[in-house]
Amino acid sequence: MFKIGVCGYGTVGKNLVSHFLKYQDLISNNCNEEIAISIIADRSIQKKKFDSDSIQFSSDILSVVQSDCDLIIELVGGVEIAKELVVKAIQNNKSVITANKALIAEHGDELFKLSNKHNVYLGFEAAVAGAIPIINSLSHNMLNENILSISGIINGTCNYILDQMSSNNKDFSEALSMAQELGYAEADPTFDVGGFDAAHKISILAMLAYRIQSPFKNMYIEGIENIERMDIDYAKELGYTIKHVALTKATDTTIECRAHPVLIHNSNILSNVDGVMNAVRTVGNRFGTSLLYGQGAGGEATASAVISNIKDFCIYKKYESNKKMNEDYLISNRSITDINAISTQYYLRIFANDVPGVMAEITSTLASHEISIEAVTQHEPLNSDKLIPIVMITNSVSHEKILSSINKIESLNNINGKVNLIRVFCDND
Amino acid sequence: MFKIGVCGYGTVGKNLVSHFLKYQDLISNNCNEEIAISIIADRSIQKKKFDSDSIQFSSDILSVVQSDCDLIIELVGGVEIAKELVVKAIQNNKSVITANKALIAEHGDELFKLSNKHNVYLGFEAAVAGAIPIINSLSHNMLNENILSISGIINGTCNYILDQMSSNNKDFSEALSMAQELGYAEADPTFDVGGFDAAHKISILAMLAYRIQSPFKNMYIEGIENIERMDIDYAKELGYTIKHVALTKATDTTIECRAHPVLIHNSNILSNVDGVMNAVRTVGNRFGTSLLYGQGAGGEATASAVISNIKDFCIYKKYESNKKMNEDYLISNRSITDINAISTQYYLRIFANDVPGVMAEITSTLASHEISIEAVTQHEPLNSDKLIPIVMITNSVSHEKILSSINKIESLNNINGKVNLIRVFCDND
Numbered sequence: 001m002f003k004i005g006v007c008g009y010g011t012v013g014k015n016l017v018s019h020f021l022k023y024q025d026l027i028s029n030n031c032n033e034e035i036a037i038s039i040i041a042d043r044s045i046q047k048k049k050f051d052s053d054s055i056q057f058s059s060d061i062l063s064v065v066q067s068d069c070d071l072i073i074e075l076v077g078g079v080e081i082a083k084e085l086v087v088k089a090i091q092n093n094k095s096v097i098t099a100n101k102a103l104i105a106e107h108g109d110e111l112f113k114l115s116n117k118h119n120v121y122l123g124f125e126a127a128v129a130g131a132i133p134i135i136n137s138l139s140h141n142m143l144n145e146n147i148l149s150i151s152g153i154i155n156g157t158c159n160y161i162l163d164q165m166s167s168n169n170k171d172f173s174e175a176l177s178m179a180q181e182l183g184y185a186e187a188d189p190t191f192d193v194g195g196f197d198a199a200h201k202i203s204i205l206a207m208l209a210y211r212i213q214s215p216f217k218n219m220y221i222e223g224i225e226n227i228e229r230m231d232i233d234y235a236k237e238l239g240y241t242i243k244h245v246a247l248t249k250a251t252d253t254t255i256e257c258r259a260h261p262v263l264i265h266n267s268n269i270l271s272n273v274d275g276v277m278n279a280v281r282t283v284g285n286r287f288g289t290s291l292l293y294g295q296g297a298g299g300e301a302t303a304s305a306v307i308s309n310i311k312d313f314c315i316y317k318k319y320e321s322n323k324k325m326n327e328d329y330l331i332s333n334r335s336i337t338d339i340n341a342i343s344t345q346y347y348l349r350i351f352a353n354d355v356p357g358v359m360a361e362i363t364s365t366l367a368s369h370e371i372s373i374e375a376v377t378q379h380e381p382l383n384s385d386k387l388i389p390i391v392m393i394t395n396s397v398s399h400e401k402i403l404s405s406i407n408k409i410e411s412l413n414n415i416n417g418k419v420n421l422i423r424v425f426c427d428n429d
Numbered sequence: 430m431f432k433i434g435v436c437g438y439g440t441v442g443k444n445l446v447s448h449f450l451k452y453q454d455l456i457s458n459n460c461n462e463e464i465a466i467s468i469i470a471d472r473s474i475q476k477k478k479f480d481s482d483s484i485q486f487s488s489d490i491l492s493v494v495q496s497d498c499d500l501i502i503e504l505v506g507g508v509e510i511a512k513e514l515v516v517k518a519i520q521n522n523k524s525v526i527t528a529n530k531a532l533i534a535e536h537g538d539e540l541f542k543l544s545n546k547h548n549v550y551l552g553f554e555a556a557v558a559g560a561i562p563i564i565n566s567l568s569h570n571m572l573n574e575n576i577l578s579i580s581g582i583i584n585g586t587c588n589y590i591l592d593q594m595s596s597n598n599k600d601f602s603e604a605l606s607m608a609q610e611l612g613y614a615e616a617d618p619t620f621d622v623g624g625f626d627a628a629h630k631i632s633i634l635a636m637l638a639y640r641i642q643s644p645f646k647n648m649y650i651e652g653i654e655n656i657e658r659m660d661i662d663y664a665k666e667l668g669y670t671i672k673h674v675a676l677t678k679a680t681d682t683t684i685e686c687r688a689h690p691v692l693i694h695n696s697n698i699l700s701n702v703d704g705v706m707n708a709v710r711t712v713g714n715r716f717g718t719s720l721l722y723g724q725g726a727g728g729e730a731t732a733s734a735v736i737s738n739i740k741d742f743c744i745y746k747k748y749e750s751n752k753k754m755n756e757d758y759l760i761s762n763r764s765i766t767d768i769n770a771i772s773t774q775y776y777l778r779i780f781a782n783d784v785p786g787v788m789a790e791i792t793s794t795l796a797s798h799e800i801s802i803e804a805v806t807q808h809e810p811l812n813s814d815k816l817i818p819i820v821m822i823t824n825s826v827s828h829e830k831i832l833s834s835i836n837k838i839e840s841l842n843n844i845n846g847k848v849n850l851i852r853v854f855c856d857n858d
Contacts, residue, residue, distance in 0.1 A: 131716035
């Protein structure tokens with residue numbers, strides 16, 4: 001019999017335990033093992049009610065490490081306490097399933113090595129995009145593939161806010177307030193809205209796809225705070241939807257990894273991922289383009305993903321433990337591409353004085369930087385200040401080059417304020 | 430070491446063998462076993478060129494059953510010869526991977542039992558929707574879920590034809606010719622265009638999700654032959670796209686299983702699955718709505734799916750073979766719902782004479798059958814015959830009831846010809 005210790009009894013923990021107890025026989029049968037929850041630990045466990053008497057309870061999370069369980073499910077959250085728990089669990093030869101993306105993105109390198117050393121299983125299907133089976137697909141169906149790129153809409157908060165701005169004409173701050181009211185955004189939304197959560201998730205996918213160290217600390221991260229409703233409207237006129245995307249991509253010598261807003265052409269199915277839904281698009285050298293879409297968060301979806309790892313744990317214990325888990329992890333030393341060297345198309349939104357020659361000044365500045373223009377629209381002045389918004393889509397140019405051209409444009413006499421710069425998603429990514 | 434015999438060396442077989450030989454070390458490492466192809470058999474093997482000398486060749490497909498291989502990959506196609514091969518393979522205690530949907534949909538019941546009896550693995554990831562990991566997801570991530578429904582756009586031929594009719598204003602016959610030229614449709618397209626291929630695939634998914642006998646022989650199947658371009662245009666006006674969908678769904682006592690065209694609302698991401706792409710939408714009681722999208726056919730995508738089953742075979746041999754494969758198969762005796770008892774919304778397209786009172790006649794006929802109208806549009810006469818097309822979307826009514834009302838409407842004096850009837854996809858399905 002395999003015994004499970006559950007650490008953390010919040011929304012996901014409660015869902016997990018109630019589902020597990022209801023379907024224990026089915027899960028055991030599906031895993032071809034007797035499986036039971038032996039202990040649940042939560043700092044505020046006294047306050048909570050249980051209706052099971054075969055399960056031990058503890059308010060000391062670390063005590064689970066000393067119990068007789070074989071597998072610890074870490075749902076504590078945060079990074080430091082979770083790390084302490086997982087390290088001690090592995091050192092005590094216990095396998096671990098975690099839903100903690102920050103933990104894997106920031107300390108996965110160390111935890112993978114430690115789990116190899118102690119020959120235990122470390123599962124994290126729930127850490128990326130909830131119920132979307134992307135970890136399983138990368139570890140299984142796509143295992144023998146050459147992964148060309150992975151692009152994901154993997155932060156529900158960003159996607160909800162951008163969708164509200166687009167579909168219901170909300171401003172960023174209104175949409176953020178709505179997201180907070182609905183529980184889709186935290187009181188301090190920086191982590192989601194700033195792109196860090198998506199960066200954690202794509203880091204994990206990059207580690208799996210390219211067997212590199214976590215790119216989190218070296219990757220480019222940009223949030224959606226500077227997206228204005230007019231940008232969404234102008235993009236729409238040009239046939240694009242603005243989404244926050246995290247992506248990783250193999251080049252000949254390096255790995256690109258970045259998280260930022262993009263314009264996605266409406267003919268790309270990613271542009272139709274609305275509300276809080278998540279989607280991960282993977283391009284393989286043989287299977288072509290694949291998209292996995294589903295609920296990226298929520299107690300039930302996350303618990304479902306955690307439970308799917310229980311069978312992986314059983315298979316590991318019985319079948320794969322003679323092969324070190326991720327033993328070929330880090331076969332690649334490819335570094336993360338410097339953002340300055342990455343070329344994409346750009347959307348530019350420029351406020352100019354409504355005077356003759358201003359368009360010529362902008363276009364000749366771009367031309368002097370060898371940047372060409374794929375599309376341009378000039379709009380009526382927005383307000384009484386008579387500034388005209390000019391919107392352009394450039395050809396594919398490096399970040400370095402576009403920044404230098406933008407500096408020059410912003411210094412022109414007839415240009416007002418900052419130029420808003422958003423990348424255009426490349427369908428070949 | 431595990432030895433593989435490959436039967437059938439057409440497009441998929443060639444892709445499979447070349448990919449396997451190129452990545453043999455990686456695949457072996459990923460599977461934690463030494464794995465090699467020991468024999469390839471094809472009736473016209475003499476005509477084909479190989480550059481390997483460690484592989485035996487045979488023009489006698491059944492000879493592979495007598496060889497020393499552990500696993501036979503069946504890529505012969507057809508039903509009868511493939512069945513003979515697979516049955517003999519299993520009887521000789523060899524595991525089987527097949528990409529043959531017809532075989533599993535029509536004889537899966539028997540083959541599952543036989544593979545249990547001989548304790549061998551039977552894999553068929555490639556049989557449904559090519560590179561889309563739906564079999565793995567159902568067998569793994571969704572294994573402990575209560576599957577509420579599965580709906581798929583799983584025939585690339587139908588989807589390509591309908592997409593061409595919609596996006597490029599082609600007629601059905603023009604679009605079919607284009608599909609044939611591009612190799613997306615057979616010379617005799619009946620099997621795809623008539624809905625039978627999609628029915629095979631959904632039958633397999635229903636067997637896995639609901640543990641029932643194959644519903645193929647008892648399910649409702651309708652093709653896209655009666656979809657006209659005007660229907661696509663009228664649907665578009667109402668905010669819908671016409672797609673061919675196969676779906677299965679649990680009711681309290683029975684299982685729905687059917688394949689037919691539907692109007693899908695444009696807010697549903699399924700409506701954006703274009704060209705030859707496939708998508709499978711699964712709704713679970715806990716993970717919510719999931720959509721898996723990708724290439725449903727093609728040599729490389731299919732070979733990729735076949736190769737993903739090689740690891741499953743290894744896991745089965747080492748880990749699961751003490752548990753009979755699919756031993757709990759057929760735990761459900763739920764029957765397939767009679768199509769007459771299934772209620773959906775319907776799109777009706779009626780040609781009427783342009784005379785006063787005709788709309789009243791139609792609507793009162795519907796009312797007398799207790800059918801209400803959710804949307805109605807009346808169009809300008811199409812041709813010189815002065816017939817006016819009337820398009821309606823009804824409330825949800827049973828197939829039986831709508832047919833009886835349609836019979837009545839078609840008998841009205843001012844109605845010309847047949848009423849065209851297309852189901853509306855329910856977002857809750």
